Amino acid sequence: xxxxxxxxxxxxxxxxxxxxxxxxxxxxxxxxxxxxxxxxxxxxxxxxxxxxxxxxxxxxxxxxxxxxxxxxxxxxxxxxxxxxxxxxxxxxxxxxxxxxxxxxxxxxxxxxxxxxxxxxxxxxxxxxxxxxxxxxxxxxxxxxxxxxxxxxxxxxxxxxxxxxxxxxxxxxxxxxxxxxxxxxxxxxxxxxxxxxxxxxxxxxxxxxxxxxxxxxxxxxxxxxxxxxxxxxxxxxxxxxxxxxxxxxxxxxxxxx
Numbered sequence: 001x002x003x004x005x006x007x008x009x010x011x012x013x014x015x016x017x018x019x020x021x022x023x024x025x026x027x028x029x030x031x032x033x034x035x036x037x038x039x040x041x042x043x044x045x046x047x048x049x050x051x052x053x054x055x056x057x058x059x060x061x062x063x064x065x066x067x068x069x070x071x072x073x074x075x076x077x078x079x080x081x082x083x084x085x086x087x088x089x090x091x092x093x094x095x096x097x098x099x100x101x102x103x104x105x106x107x108x109x110x111x112x113x114x115x116x117x118x119x120x121x122x123x124x125x126x127x128x129x130x131x132x133x134x135x136x137x138x139x140x141x142x143x144x145x146x147x148x149x150x151x152x153x154x155x156x157x158x159x160x161x162x163x164x165x166x167x168x169x170x171x172x173x174x175x176x177x178x179x180x181x182x183x184x185x186x187x188x189x190x191x192x193x194x195x196x197x198x199x200x201x202x203x204x205x206x207x208x209x210x211x212x213x214x215x216x217x218x219x220x221x222x223x224x225x226x227x228x229x230x231x232x233x234x235x236x237x238x239x240x241x242x243x244x245x246x247x248x249x250x251x252x253x254x255x256x
Contacts, residue, residue: 001054001149001171003045004106005079006116006129007061009070010035013121022092023221025122034070037117039077039184041177044147045115046078046185056080058109062090062101068200075195076187082198083109087205094219095123099131104208107136113154114174118143126176133174141167142176161254 011017012031020026042059049055059074061067062085071082085105093101106114114133119126126143133140144156144167154175155168187195236245250256 002056002111004058004060004109004111004114005042005045007038007059007070007074008035008120009063009067010122019224023224034073035120040181041115041117042074042077043182043184044177048149060105071200072195075198076191082200084200085203089205095125095127099128099135103132103135105203112171116176118176118178129174129176139169139173141169143178144175145178145180147177
């Protein structure tokens, strides 16, 4: 089985994030790191590889040259190879253009399963994995709190405020996982050294057959504003009704 894992480089989540003059995320304002949720997606693939050494894992990303750092970390964690989609014409791509480009790269890779994080920490759109599945004509399962792959079948559990659902599909398929899927492992020293020798294939827009009008022109940001200051939370004073007020609040927030 060949598993592709979508990796994304994002601004460091410990620092404030900013928009540049184009309304795009300013990726030079802070350190850039591999998004934690995509590392958890990689962990889901690595667990399957731990149980079956014949599994091949390819890490896939789209971004500028600096995004290669996130791929190298994925390789040091245990991925076997990587694909880097990088082209100046793809700068500023919206979710749809991003999905088209990644789908084209995945089509050439010939993978049995694509695993992604449910949503990146910079965009929070959460739609790219489903868009990729649509572009490839594959079933999509997500967002999943757990993932199991066996015998050409992928199965997972999805939870929300209303309950838990078990989803299943035959491969090839695309899935996305949540933070509940498990902590990502740390790269070992041997893995860090070995990552330098693993292949990284660079793909441009023309390599993938992307038309010029498909590359990075989907959205135009007309204006942007700073996030408003955080307001005080709800305060409940116990005057004999605190329990019912607290219960009502938890229900309204879908916490119980």
